[in-house]
Amino acid sequence: xxxxxxxxxxxxxxxxxxxxxxxxxxxxxxxxxxxxxxxxxxxxxxxxxxxxxxxxxxxxxxxxxxxxxxxxxxxxxxxxxxxxxxxxxxxxxxxxxxxxxxxxxxxxxxxxxxxxxxxxxxxxxxxxxxxxxxxxxxxxxxxxxxxxxxxxxxxxxxxxxxxxxxxxxxxxxxxxxxxxxxxxxxxxxxxxxxxxxxxxxxxxxxxxxxxxxxxxxxxxxxxxxxxxxxxxxxxxxxxxxxxxxxxxxxxxxxxxxxxxxxxxxxxxxxxxxxxxxxxxxxxxxxxxxxxxxxxxxxxxxxxxxxxxxxxxxxxxxxxxxxxxxxxxxxxxxxxxxxxxxxxxxxxxxxxxxxxxxxxxxxxxxxxxxxxxxxxxxxxxxxxxxxxxxxxxxxxxxxxxxxxxxxxxxxxxxxxxxxx
Amino acid sequence: xxxxxxxxxxxxxxxxxxxxxxxxxxxxxxxxxxxxxxxxxxxxxxxxxxxxxxxxxxxxxxxxxxxxxxxxxxxxxxxxxxxxxxxxxxxxxxxxxxxxxxxxxxxxxxxxxxxxxxxxxxxxxxxxxxxxxxxxxxxxxxxxxxxxxxxxxxxxxxxxxxxxxxxxxxxxxxxxxxxxxxxxxxxxxxxxxxxxxxxxxxxxxxxxxxxxxxxxxxxxxxxxxxxx
Numbered sequence: 001x002x003x004x005x006x007x008x009x010x011x012x013x014x015x016x017x018x019x020x021x022x023x024x025x026x027x028x029x030x031x032x033x034x035x036x037x038x039x040x041x042x043x044x045x046x047x048x049x050x051x052x053x054x055x056x057x058x059x060x061x062x063x064x065x066x067x068x069x070x071x072x073x074x075x076x077x078x079x080x081x082x083x084x085x086x087x088x089x090x091x092x093x094x095x096x097x098x099x100x101x102x103x104x105x106x107x108x109x110x111x112x113x114x115x116x117x118x119x120x121x122x123x124x125x126x127x128x129x130x131x132x133x134x135x136x137x138x139x140x141x142x143x144x145x146x147x148x149x150x151x152x153x154x155x156x157x158x159x160x161x162x163x164x165x166x167x168x169x170x171x172x173x174x175x176x177x178x179x180x181x182x183x184x185x186x187x188x189x190x191x192x193x194x195x196x197x198x199x200x201x202x203x204x205x206x207x208x209x210x211x212x213x214x215x216x217x218x219x220x221x222x223x224x225x226x227x228x229x230x231x232x233x234x235x236x237x238x239x240x241x242x243x244x245x246x247x248x249x250x251x252x253x254x255x256x257x258x259x260x261x262x263x264x265x266x267x268x269x270x271x272x273x274x275x276x277x278x279x280x281x282x283x284x285x286x287x288x289x290x291x292x293x294x295x296x297x298x299x300x301x302x303x304x305x306x307x308x309x310x311x312x313x314x315x316x317x318x319x320x321x322x323x324x325x326x327x328x329x330x331x332x333x334x335x336x337x338x339x340x341x342x343x344x345x346x347x348x349x350x351x352x353x354x355x356x357x358x359x360x361x362x363x364x365x366x367x368x369x370x371x372x373x374x375x376x377x378x379x380x381x382x383x384x385x386x387x388x389x390x391x392x393x394x395x396x397x398x399x400x401x402x403x404x405x406x407x408x409x410x411x412x413x414x415x416x417x418x419x
Numbered sequence: 420x421x422x423x424x425x426x427x428x429x430x431x432x433x434x435x436x437x438x439x440x441x442x443x444x445x446x447x448x449x450x451x452x453x454x455x456x457x458x459x460x461x462x463x464x465x466x467x468x469x470x471x472x473x474x475x476x477x478x479x480x481x482x483x484x485x486x487x488x489x490x491x492x493x494x495x496x497x498x499x500x501x502x503x504x505x506x507x508x509x510x511x512x513x514x515x516x517x518x519x520x521x522x523x524x525x526x527x528x529x530x531x532x533x534x535x536x537x538x539x540x541x542x543x544x545x546x547x548x549x550x551x552x553x554x555x556x557x558x559x560x561x562x563x564x565x566x567x568x569x570x571x572x573x574x575x576x577x578x579x580x581x582x583x584x585x586x587x588x589x590x591x592x593x594x595x596x597x598x599x600x601x602x603x604x605x606x607x608x609x610x611x612x613x614x615x616x617x618x619x620x621x622x623x624x625x626x627x628x629x630x631x632x633x634x635x636x637x638x639x640x641x642x643x644x645x646x647x
Contacts, residue, residue, distance in 0.1 A: 221500065230434065237434060240525070249635065253590050256590060270502070302599075302611060
């Protein structure tokens, strides 16, 4: 949910509460005021009736002639003058011809030794009507407020939040691998300014740390390979300087092989580090058909040398998001494994469709459980000299590109990658 | 051949020079970009072996500055510990002729230098002759006593590699790496090397050539000239 929608919702919620309370207050105020006004009106009416009573009693006119819908005068035999009493009563409405709540003022007057009870009725505004009107007013006001809140909110927040959204935009496009510092828009809003300053600082630091990490792994690789090159070269000079005894030749050769293994290990680890550092662009669109076909061509000879029977089923135009370099390492490793873990005269079959890639090969049942297959340095007993990194690299590459990798063994080794 | 080695590591440059001198080349060393620039300004070299990570800069910068001034007679081979595809691509784009990652076999370096030299220097015939064997690298053709010998691509590469490194012991591992590059696992490829050599020997013998290849204690092979 967007920030704007959320704040608008809260504002509306608060308005509902305020309008609710406001409605109750308005209702009470209005009905109080109306009954006060009605009572006042009845009071003044009573005053006029008092004066008329006095003059009529003086001139001996029949006071009951004053009786009407609203006024009812009754002569009492005798009585005590009491204060006027206001009360509510049900009475027949003169025009509507139905019972309505009326305000009633009852007073007892003693004029010229006679006692009169004066009852005055007046139609009052019904509570229901007040209630209805208040609700009507409140809902209309609320609708108006809501409308303005939504429209006004959208306009104001678009204006106020513009620097924030543009910061969000820049953040989306930010790359820790890149050298471009994150440029953030200027703003005079304190909080956004703070946010931008913080972001600029943190992204700058992240980039610097990324660069130093990258440089470190590059240097580490360089520092490892250079002494290896020296040792390797010295051994080669020893070989060509000869003559050595058979034993010495064999030792030199073994030493060279061991060095070669370290060097390859270093290179493999450096690739893993680079994948971890996300130094490769995974969004490259790569023609996988081309990569796999090239592998088939490169390895065809090696298949032949181990008398392996290769069957291929490669769709012509498979293209996915895959870093080209990593893709070629991945397929190379898989083809490589299909030879290494195969038996003389065995089978390899490769299939590539738009749904995925699959390579199966004959071979001995793995000595390790299936789940450990993709771990680093997971070596099969038959191959103590293998680096144990080939499948681990394939796994990392698949994870990096969010491709599903699976291995299974049932008579044949099967590695499949779902695109 | 006159070679300039640009390499900051003293030990490595000393050994490389000693190997190249054994091969009969005149070899000079520059340890920094500056030194290399001075030498390149004063002398002409057939081949420059260029390390990328140098104390006072990158070999790439040297390449960038030098290449436009070069009249095409100098071959440039990058020797780097960085096995980065991007570096390889950048280097070749900047005009380097070849790229070899450390650690490398001297025999491999030797083959590459010779191939580079052949491509650069002789505008006429690039042919290599070794006793009765004649090789045309451009056409990838081999003949013995003027009779063509049908070799596969790998067998051809193998023969050229042996001739470039005659009288040297080439270990199976170095041969495998020459034929299949870094990506090949030496365990299996040793058998593959054996098979290729067996086929090569058979084909050469059938064409009437002497067998110059000999196995050295099972670790590798050596091509001996008839005289030695």
